Amino acid sequence: ELKVEQNPLFLSMQEGKNYTIYCNYSTTSDRLYWYRQDPGKSLESLFVLLSNGAVKQEGRLMASLDTKARLSTLHITAAVHDLSATYFCAVTRLYYGGATNKLIFGTGTLLAVQP
Template identity: 85%
Template sequence: ELKVEQNPLFLSMQEGKNYTIYCNYSTTSDRLYWYRQDPGKSLESLFVLLSNGAVKQEGRLMASLDTKARLSTLHITAAVHDLSATYFCAVDFLYPMDSNYQLIWGAGTKLIIKP
């Protein structure tokens, strides 16, 4: 079964602290994505990770991908209130029958950052 698991599902933290969100997936893929979603809004692409060992950083967020461990992390450094949102990871699985991908999503991590 194709599964993408995130943890934690809920995270409340103080401004200025560091934390990491984890994303595990169940089968081989080297294409993983992180999205942000604000309440009632659509999805905003944060990071596209397309190879083992890929690391990308944008501001206080850094994402990495370990395809051998089937694990990606989203690290938050010195959190600020504006980063409060729900964060999703999603993995592209390649279906050999039609050489196309299907995107499988984690359940999301709701992040609340308190002043």
């Protein structure tokens, strides 16, 4: 069974400092996604990581993937208040001949940026 764990579950950040969220998964996966969820809102796709060593950056967020370690990181550079949200990683496992990707979500990490 594919399991996805994130840590920390909650992160209180100071503006201007750097932080990292970790996402571990239990079995081989084809791809990894990062999503953002604002309180009471839906999920917004941030990154799709498709291969070992993949790195993607958007603004102050950078995501990387190590498929050998089954680990993805989401790095926040110089945190700002606008980044306060819950961040989920999700892993998919394609079934041979399958036509869909079933996402298994992590527990989520609640980020709160303090002034």
